[in-house]
Structures are given as structure tokens and as C-alpha cells.
Amino acid sequence: MKRFEFQLRISAERYLDYYRGTVRQVVVRCPDGVSIQFPASLLQPFVTSEGIHGSFVLTCDDHNKGADLRRSPVRN
Numbered sequence: 001m002k003r004f005e006f007q008l009r010i011s012a013e014r015y016l017d018y019y020r021g022t023v024r025q026v027v028v029r030c031p032d033g034v035s036i037q038f039p040a041s042l043l044q045p046f047v048t049s050e051g052i053h054g055s056f057v058l059t060c061d062d063h064n065k066g067a068d069l070r071r072s073p074v075r076n
Helices: 012-020 040-046
Strands: 002-011 025-029 035-039 051-060 068-071
Touching: 002 012, 002 025, 012 040, 012 051, 025 040, 035 040, 040 051, 040 068
Parallel strands: none
Antiparallel strands: 002 051, 025 035, 051 068
């Protein structure tokens, strides 16, 4: 199982491109320098009126299939 941690800051206005389907993939760079790409549809549960902001974890199998996106717990 592969695990990728990253931060996202997408404004509500910018997210409209993903919502409308004009942009279908999200590309992010993890703190360790690895770039990953995943379907924008995985972001839908995290959209607020302000967009999408926070720390996230993407997991997938060793063949980069079966992606699961979750919000990271807030650390104190």
C-alpha cells in the first residue's frame, strides 16, 4: 500500500474548473518532493463554500489503483 501526504489550498472559484469537468486530474507535490496525480472527483466530499483547504492522505495499491483520499487529523 502506498501513502502520500500533502496540503491542499484550492479556492472555491478555482474548484469550479474541477466541478465542471474542465479539469479532471489534480496534481500535487508532497513534502518529500514526489508529485502525484489523482482524479478530481475524489475531492468532492471535502468542498466547502471556501473551497478545499487542509492536510490530506492519499492511499492506493502498489499499482496506483484503488485510490482513497482522506483528510489528515489535526495535530496539536
